[in-house]
Amino acid sequence: MKTPELTDLSVVVFKCPRCTSNTIVQSDGREGLLVNEIGAYSGKAWINLEEDSLTxxxxxxxxxxWTLTVGTVEQLATKAPSGKVAGRGDDVIILGGDYDTAKITHSKGSxxxxxxxxNLDSGEGGLLVNEIGGYSGRRPLEAPALVQVKADGNWTIGPA
Known part of the structure; x- marks a missing residue:
């Protein structure tokens, strides 16, 4: 599926509520594999985070x-102006607040x-958590921030 020229950081929303087998969504940008799930799926991912590898x-x-929607971060990202957010599954969040350490949890996922x-001001950041199953911990996270979560369970992010 070809897309119009995308030159800015964007959010992809993919939904396949009645999928029953393996569902795969790949981009030709640096992000590559956006979705690889079995069964029904609904979630968000970012694309074009880096200018040198656009989708x-x-x-x-x-x-x-299925449906695939591509839009700006402002249009499609989940907004959490207080700096606290809870969800389930894959999401992209504009995380407000003013803190430098976050408490992050993941439950009911395997x-x-x-x-x-x-960080929305400096652009600094990267990978905070990469675990299998449940997780609870504190990680350096300088808010306000743009956050991407990949999860099969419930999760929370907030100031520590």
Whole structure:
């Protein structure tokens, strides 16, 4: 699936509520594999975080009717102006607040739990958490930030 020219950081929302087998969404940008799940899926991911590897197309393998929406961070990211957020599954969050350490949890999940965060002012950041199953810990996270969560369970992020 070709896309219009995307030159800025964007958010992809992919939904396949009736998928029953392996669902894969890949971009030709640096992000590569955006979704690799079995069964129904609904979630968000960012693309074009780095200017040197922009997405120009997606490859989708799905067993059911699906939708893919691409938009700006402001349009599609979850907003958490207080700096506290809770969710389930994959999400992209604009995290408000003013703190430098976050308490992050993941429960009721058995697969990989991954959290990336980038400070909105400095652009500094990267991988914060990469664990299998449940997780509870404190990590350096300078808010306000743009955060991406990859999870199969419930998760929370807030000031420590």
């Amino acid at each position: 120009s197309q997606f490859e989708i393998q799905a067993s059911g009717k 697969s990989n739990f991954v959290v990336y965060a980038y």
